[in-house]
Structure formats: structure tokens, C-alpha cells
Amino acid sequence: MYRILEKDYLNSTVARIVVDAPLVARKAKPGQFIILRAKADSKRIPLTVSAQDPEQGTVTVIYQVVGAGTMELDTLSAGDSLHDFVGPLGKPSDLEGLQKACVVGGGVGCAIAYPIAKALHEQGCAVHSVIGFRNKDLVLLEDEFRAVSDQLRIVTDDGSYGEKGLVTNALESLIQAGNAYDRVIAIGPLPMMKFVSLLTKKHGIPTVVSMNSVMVDGTGMCGGCRLTVGGEIKFACVDGPEFDGHLVDFDEAASRARMYEEFETRARDEACRLLNREED
Amino acid sequence: MERNMSPDKTPMPVQDPAVRSRNFGEVALGYTYEMAVSEAKRCLNCRHKPCVAGCPVGVDIPAFIGKIAQDDMEGAYLSLLADNALPAICGRVCPQESQCEGVCVRGIKGESVAIGRLERYAADWHRRHTCDIPPRPAPNGCRVAVVGSGPGGLTAAGELAKMGYQVTVYEALHLPGGVLAYGIPEFRLPKHIVQSEIDALRDMGVAIETNVVIGRTLTIDDLFDMGFEAVFAGTGAGLPSFMGVPGESLKGVYSANEYLTRINLMKAYQKNSATPVMMGGRVAVVGGGNVAMDAARCAMRLGADEVSILYRRGMEELPARAEEVAHALEEGVRIVTLTSPICVHGNDRGWVTGIECTEMTLGESDASGRRRPIVKPDSAFTLPVDTVVVAIGTSPNPLLRATTPGLHCDERGRIITDENGMTSRAGVFAGGDAVTGAATVIQAMGAGKQAARAMDRYIRAKRGETE
Ligand SMILES: Cc1cc2nc3c(=O)[nH]c(=O)nc-3n(C[C@H](O)[C@H](O)[C@H](O)COP(=O)(O)OP(=O)(O)OC[C@H]3O[C@@H](n4cnc5c(N)ncnc54)[C@H](O)[C@@H]3O)c2cc1C
Ligand SMILES: Cc1cc2nc3c(=O)[nH]c(=O)nc-3n(C[C@H](O)[C@H](O)[C@H](O)COP(=O)(O)OP(=O)(O)OC[C@H]3O[C@@H](n4cnc5c(N)ncnc54)[C@H](O)[C@@H]3O)c2cc1C
Ligand code: SF4
Ligand code: SF4
Ligand code: FES
Numbered sequence A: 001m002y003r004i005l006e007k008d009y010l011n012s013t014v015a016r017i018v019v020d021a022p023l024v025a026r027k028a029k030p031g032q033f034i035i036l037r038a039k040a041d042s043k044r045i046p047l048t049v050s051a052q053d054p055e056q057g058t059v060t061v062i063y064q065v066v067g068a069g070t071m072e073l074d075t076l077s078a079g080d081s082l083h084d085f086v087g088p089l090g091k092p093s094d095l096e097g098l099q100k101a102c103v104v105g106g107g108v109g110c111a112i113a114y115p116i117a118k119a120l121h122e123q124g125c126a127v128h129s130v131i132g133f134r135n136k137d138l139v140l141l142e143d144e145f146r147a148v149s150d151q152l153r154i155v156t157d158d159g160s161y162g163e164k165g166l167v168t169n170a171l172e173s174l175i176q177a178g179n180a181y182d183r184v185i186a187i188g189p190l191p192m193m194k195f196v197s198l199l200t201k202k203h204g205i206p207t208v209v210s211m212n213s214v215m216v217d218g219t220g221m222c223g224g225c226r227l228t229v230g231g232e233i234k235f236a237c238v239d240g241p242e243f244d245g246h247l248v249d250f251d252e253a254a255s256r257a258r259m260y261e262e263f264e265t266r267a268r269d270e271a272c273r274l275l276n277r278e279e280d
Numbered sequence B: 001m002e003r004n005m006s007p008d009k010t011p012m013p014v015q016d017p018a019v020r021s022r023n024f025g026e027v028a029l030g031y032t033y034e035m036a037v038s039e040a041k042r043c044l045n046c047r048h049k050p051c052v053a054g055c056p057v058g059v060d061i062p063a064f065i066g067k068i069a070q071d072d073m074e075g076a077y078l079s080l081l082a083d084n085a086l087p088a089i090c091g092r093v094c095p096q097e098s099q100c101e102g103v104c105v106r107g108i109k110g111e112s113v114a115i116g117r118l119e120r121y122a123a124d125w126h127r128r129h130t131c132d133i134p135p136r137p138a139p140n141g142c143r144v145a146v147v148g149s150g151p152g153g154l155t156a157a158g159e160l161a162k163m164g165y166q167v168t169v170y171e172a173l174h175l176p177g178g179v180l181a182y183g184i185p186e187f188r189l190p191k192h193i194v195q196s197e198i199d200a201l202r203d204m205g206v207a208i209e210t211n212v213v214i215g216r217t218l219t220i221d222d223l224f225d226m227g228f229e230a231v232f233a234g235t236g237a238g239l240p241s242f243m244g245v246p247g248e249s250l251k252g253v254y255s256a257n258e259y260l261t262r263i264n265l266m267k268a269y270q271k272n273s274a275t276p277v278m279m280g281g282r283v284a285v286v287g288g289g290n291v292a293m294d295a296a297r298c299a300m301r302l303g304a305d306e307v308s309i310l311y312r313r314g315m316e317e318l319p320a321r322a323e324e325v326a327h328a329l330e331e332g333v334r335i336v337t338l339t340s341p342i343c344v345h346g347n348d349r350g351w352v353t354g355i356e357c358t359e360m361t362l363g364e365s366d367a368s369g370r371r372r373p374i375v376k377p378d379s380a381f382t383l384p385v386d387t388v389v390v391a392i393g394t395s396p397n398p399l400l401r402a403t404t405p406g407l408h409c410d411e412r413g414r415i416i417t418d419e420n421g422m423t424s425r426a427g428v429f430a431g432g433d434a435v436t437g438a439a440t441v442i443q444a445m446g447a448g449k450q451a452a453r454a455m456d457r458y459i460r461a462k463r464g465e466t467e
Helices: A022-027 A068-074 A109-122 A142-148 A167-176 A190-203 A250-257 A261-279 B033-040 B050-054 B061-069 B073-081 B087-093 B115-129 B151-162 B191-203 B220-225 B256-265 B290-301 B322-330 B399-403 B441-462
Strands: A002-009 A014-020 A033-037 A045-053 A058-064 A084-089 A100-106 A126-133 A151-156 A183-187 A207-210 A226-229 A232-235 A242-244 B143-147 B166-170 B207-209 B230-233 B253-255 B282-286 B306-310 B334-336 B339-346 B352-365 B371-375 B381-384 B387-390 B428-430
Touching (some): A022 A045, A022 A058, A022 A084, A033 A058, A045 A109, A068 A261, A100 A190, A109 A126, A109 A183, A109 A207, A126 A142, A126 A167, A142 A151, A190 A207, A190 A250, A226 A242, B033 B061, B061 B073, B087 B191, B087 B441, B151 B166, B151 B191, B151 B230, B151 B441, B191 B207, B220 B230, B230 B441, B282 B290, B290 B322, B306 B339, B352 B387
Parallel strands (some): A100 A183, A126 A151, B143 B166, B253 B387, B282 B306, B282 B387, B306 B334
Antiparallel strands (some): A014 A058, A033 A045, A033 A084, A207 A242, A226 A232, B339 B352, B352 B381
16 A cells, blocks of 8 residues: 555646655656556546655655546545555656756646756756646646746636647747757647647757557556557557657557546546535 | 267357447357256266366366366366466356367267366356465465566465465556456456456455556566566566557557557446546458457447458457357458558548548568468558557557566567576566567466466575475
8 A cells, every 4th residue: 555645636637646656656757647546446546656765665646537447546635545556667767968958848748848947957958848727726836847947937728817829839939039959858748749740840850759559567468558640550658658759659649648538527527426426 | 977979169258249249248148057067978088188288277177077077167267276376267268169169079970178268267266156265375484576467467476475475466457457457348258257256366465566666666676676586577568559540640549559448447338437538430440360350349339330351361360268259240340451551541521531542462481371462453542430449459568578687688679588487587477478479378377387386496496495
């Protein structure tokens, strides 16, 4: 069992938990993820390692409540234990030799992007960050990003906070302003990563994206997380989760991400009903 | 003792096909006491015991069957246990017709003795009637690690524990058992049986740590740093192969590993399961081994309207256990032979709509002695389906190899070992599917046992003791 030591909310749907998992804490690096199960019969949920403290033996993950699985996870509080917690999985980000990079995060993808921005900053790389949200209420990790970025641009779809627009607008203006990035690292919803990749391809900037395919085992055993990269089948959990954004088939990935849409809607409604009843 | 000279095996009571094809309860119900004793009396107690040579671990077959005939069930179980640590499992899943039963003398004129069914009977009898926990072996003060909790790893762990080693098993998934837990379905191997074997290991003092991926959570080097004196890698052959045809990434196409993992490990067949799997509709399963049969029979049980197995050779060549093929057919699975997929078709929303295949003919025998399938020109046809399950084989997972410097593998990713089961890394042994490629439960167990003995010799030699 893996105890939740701390829990706080970053916005109305995004929570951060600090979990007692000494073995994972000792090995985790930016870009890697874990898979947890809240209870004995829960689904396996992949979440990115947001921070790790090898001395304390803790791992921090940030999750957005989107469906039945994350709703069930969210019923646990500090002091409760997770049934399973395995990792670190996937390949760490390869950040070697970067001098100037732009980190682009969208929504909860910012939680995945932040440890990368932080690692880049710590290795002396100039970091520009562009983080985008639907509206002001959903903004998260602003202070954390500010602390590790030489320049930070915040955008919202409706202009209720920061600049109005999409992350691609802000990125384009940074590029146009003459910033020569060794690499753009884009993490967020699939359409966002697709359009960032199209933009950077035009400007010839190497781009890395993080692919959150639907996963089961996370060890390369099921192939459910497969995606097409440069015409080849790759498994997101072991070959990734980071890939060359200019080679990923985003449309196929977007289609595959919706495979269980109907089941998910039903499960979410059912979970809502159960949770509401418990509160009555 | 009066011998039973019936030319036929005592039939195995089974669930009615029409009923069982819609539930996950065990298909074969097991012999009654009378059936077991009567079948045991068919064994001739042959002097040359050809059956024993047919068993990869050399179970003393006439000895244990003789005990059943004499109503000494616990004696039969103990006799089995001397060579086979998991008889309840092997009795159910061994391909007996190509092993022990394939060379049984009674099979020359009539049917062989039902060795597997009797093995199951003795093991089940023991589980139902005996609950005393055997005394823990005296510890020898020495720690060893086992990576992977499939039949190979579990057997190695059991053997080492019996010799007094303090054994820790590391398993990547949240549940131990390997393919026994995530691959072979409940209706063929009830999970409580796997669980009771694992409980027995725990009773012997074996520690099982789930949620540890060796290579990621801990490396092989970490294990030595932690004080383990030798390591057994029984990591299996879990990497699924795909067909490499267009359309394989459409929604509705699964590897058999994913399909079976969702169903068995994540219990997707239960009403309130948190993990989804596609149910109903028309299902095509590509392949002809046990894995294909299991996937097809699971599809039936999930309520499919029609299930077709597409196999590129003929009925004779089907590699699956004969009993599983017969059961699948009884349950309404269609086996379409001499057929090979060339493309998966989908609609504009990315869902599978059909699988295009060509017919095959059989040509000359290839290196494996099986006749090579050849494409029949202009024979393409499309089978309309909603789900495709690809069960054309697996190879060893590259994770351990990629994260363990100096661990040599062959060009197909199989770990290379010497005659003692030791790898290119001193103190690291390996066995089972990770070494042979996808094989059988009993072969993995044999390898685990052999490696355990070699590990014991290695550790003693290192400690400068003499045997
Ligand atoms: C490598 C990786 C890292 C991730 N990191 C984070 C993170 O740091 N924070 C965060 O909030 N989310 C992260 N996710 C996404 C997170 O795993 C899903 O939001 C979660 O599994 C949804 O489960 P659910 O039951 O609540 O939602 P559901 O209603 O079941 O699904 C909602 C959507 O989530 C996706 N999803 C569902 N099941 C899975 C699954 N088993 N694996 C992957 N995606 C799935 C699907 O696209 C689906 O449409 C990550 C995913 C991956 C693969
Ligand atoms: C669906 C199906 C049906 C089958 N039916 C039959 C049958 O009827 N009869 C028969 O004899 N054989 C059958 N087989 C084959 C048989 O199950 C295998 O040959 C046997 O299980 C191999 O045993 P193993 O111990 O080598 O590995 P596995 O059973 O594959 O176990 C390996 C274990 O190691 C774990 N692991 C892998 N890498 C790591 C790592 N890096 N760190 C930690 N853990 C790790 C895996 O998660 C897994 O649990 C079937 C196989 C399948 C898939
Ligand atoms: S272990 Fe398998 S091959 Fe050996 S006797 Fe038992 S059923 Fe036959
Ligand atoms: S070959 Fe058949 S009849 Fe002879 S000892 Fe073995 S099981 Fe009995
Ligand atoms: S999640 Fe199963 S192979 Fe990647």
C-alpha cells in the first residue's frame, strides 16, 4: 500500500498528491510516469511524475478529474493509501545539451511539462514557457513555472487571464521575435500538440511531444498504447511517452484516444450518481 | 487389482456448451472419485514408462496413477509434487497429447490414459482435503531474487525456498502469476487455483513484491547491491507481434495480450469492471494457438454474435491443445483455415468494419517440419467484423535487456544462457519463455527448477563450500 501523505487542489478539477513510494522516488526522472490503482478493483491510471524526493521517499503526481477512474482516485484523502503504484515507467526526457528551449503546456499538460521546464532551468538552459488554459479558473502552476522560466507567457482561450488566444499564437510571436530555440517541448491536448508541431515544422525547430495514449500495463506487454511515428508502430509506454512531434500521426492518435468514449461516459455518469448518493 | 481395459478415456464432465459459452465458470468440471479410480486402473504400469519420457519434467506417472487406483490420493499428490510443483495447473493446461499422453502405450490401440485429468484430480483432492501448512525449511541465511512471477519464476522460487534460501519475487504487474494470471482465462484455469499456489509459496516464506519493474524500479545491479547472491529472470515473452498490415491501428483491433489482459487481469467481463473491453458484434481472431483459442472463447463469453478464428494453415497444423480446439468448436467458434489477413478495413470514424484475407494453400515443409502456406492468387475476400484480435505470437519483452548492461540476447531478443541456465552476467540465471520464446507452462517450470539447482551450486561454489 502506498500512503498519500499530502493532498491539495491546484484548481477546481486538478489535485496534487504526494505519495509514499521510496523505490519509485529513488529512480524517477523528468518525463517518466507511474501507474496507480486507487483501490483493489480500480483501473490502472497512468500519471506523470511531477516531482520526486529520494530522501523522503515521496513522489508527487498531479491529476485532473476527467472520468470515473480519476473521480474514484479523488475520493482518497491524505492519510489514505493507494492500492498500487508502479514506476517509474517510460523513458526519461532527453534534455542533454539544450541551451535554449521553449516549453509549451496546455491545461493539465502543464503538470507534465513543469518538471521538464524545471530540469532544463536547473541544467542552465534558457527556458521560455508558454502555458495555456481555457479560462482563468483553470490556471495552474503559474508560480512554479515563473520560478524556472526566463520568460513566461500565459494565454487563455477567452482572455479571462493573461493574453487571449492559443498557445500557438504566443509561440509564433516568440519565434517571430527572433528567439532561436534548440527545441520546443509541447505537452497538452492532442490538437494542441498537433498544431504546435505543424508550426515548428514550418520554422524547422525540433519538437518533442508527450503522448498520453490509452494504456493498460505500461510495460510494453499489451500494445494498446501503440501509435504511428514516422510510419512505424511505437508503444507509447516503453518507446515514449516522448516522441518527435514532426513524425507522430496525431489524427490516428486522436481517433484511438476516443475508443472507449461511450463506456467512459456511462462510467462517469454512474460514478457521479454513486458519489452524489454517498453525499446525501 | 483389476485393470480397466476400456479403449476409451473416462470422459471428463463438462459444462453444457450452450451454457458455458456465455459464462466464465470452469469448462471442465473434474473427475469424481469413481471416475478417477476407474481411469487410474487403465494404466498398465509399463516397465519402460514411455509416458515419463514424454513429460518435460519427468513426472513418475505410473507411480502417482497407481496411488490413485489404490485410493491413496494424498500419496498420489506427494508423488506428483516431487517432480512438478504446480500439478493442479499442469493437469489443466499441459498439451498432454503431444507430451505424456502422446506416447502412452494405451494410446496405440485406443485412447491414452487420461494422465492430465488424473493429475488434476490428485491436486484438486489435496487442495480440498488438506490444509496443514508444511513446516518452513530451515533458513540457510542466503538471499536470492526472482524476476517475474510466471510459472518459471514461481517454480524457481519454490525450489530455492525448499533449499532454505530467502527468496524475494519481483513482479511488474499488480498481481502475481504471469500468463497464468493475465493470459489464460478463468474458464480454463480458475484464478483461485493460481492464488492457492502462490499462497503456498508465501507460506514457505517466499516474499512476493508486486508493482516492481526490474530495469526501472530496481535494476539487476541494485539487486546485487541489496545483498541478493543470485537472480533468476523468468520475465516471459510478453511483447505482442502485430501483422504489419494496413489498418492495424484502427479502433477495434487488439493484440491478444491486450484483449486477454483487459478480460482476465482487469476483469472487464464483470458487470461493474472499471476497465472497458469491446463486447458483442462480430469478432475475428488471427492465429491458431492456445492464445487464439482463448481469445475466441472469451469473445463468445462477452456476447459476440459470431467469432471466427483465421488460421493460415490447416486443421491438422493448429498448434493449440486438442481439447481447446474441440471445446472452441463445441461453443460455436468458427475456425477458418488456410486464410491469411492482408488488410483491416475501417470506416471514416476510425472503427474496424472488416478484415480482408486471401486464401492459402500448403506447399513444401519448412525448417520446422510444417508445410509452408502459400498465397492462392486472386482469392481475396473480406469478412465483415467489428473487432479483430491479433494472436500471432509474442517475443521477449526488451525492457530487461535494454536496462541490464552485459546481458546477452540473440537476434530474436531471447536471453542467452549456458547449460546451467546462467546468462552472460555472472549470478544472473534465466529460464522459461524469456529464453525459449513462447512455449509452455511445464517447460517454463522445468527451466525454473533446473536454474534453481544451478543457482544453489553457483552460490555454494562462490561461498567455497563443497556439496
Ligand atoms: C503517460 C501518461 C501520462 C499521463 N499523465 C497525466 C498527468 O500527469 N495528469 C493527468 O491528469 N492525466 C495524465 N494522463 C492522463 C490520465 O491517465 C487519464 O486522464 C486517466 O487515465 C483518465 O481516467 P478516467 O477513468 O478518469 O477517465 P475516462 O473517462 O476513462 O477517460 C477520459 C479520457 O482519458 C483518457 N484515458 C482513459 N483511460 C486511459 C488510460 N488507461 N490511459 C491513458 N489515458 C486514458 C482517454 O483519452 C479518455 O478519453 C496521462 C496519461 C498517460 C498515458
Ligand atoms: C493466452 C495464453 C494461453 C496459453 N495457454 C497455454 C496452455 O494451455 N498450456 C501451456 O502449457 N502453455 C500455455 N501458454 C504458454 C504459457 O503460459 C507460457 O509458456 C508460460 O506462462 C511461460 O512462463 P514464464 O514463467 O516463462 O513467463 P510468464 O508466464 O510470461 O511470466 C512472466 C512474468 O514476468 C513479469 N515480468 C516481465 N518483465 C518483468 C520485469 N522487467 N520486472 C518484473 N517483472 C517482469 C511479467 O509481468 C509476467 O508476470 C499460454 C500463453 C498464453 C499467453
Ligand atoms: S506435467 Fe504435463 S506433461 Fe508432465 S505428466 Fe503432467 S500433464 Fe503430462
Ligand atoms: S505409458 Fe500409459 S499405460 Fe504405460 S505407464 Fe504410462 S500412463 Fe500407464
Ligand atoms: S500500455 Fe501496454 S504496451 Fe504500452
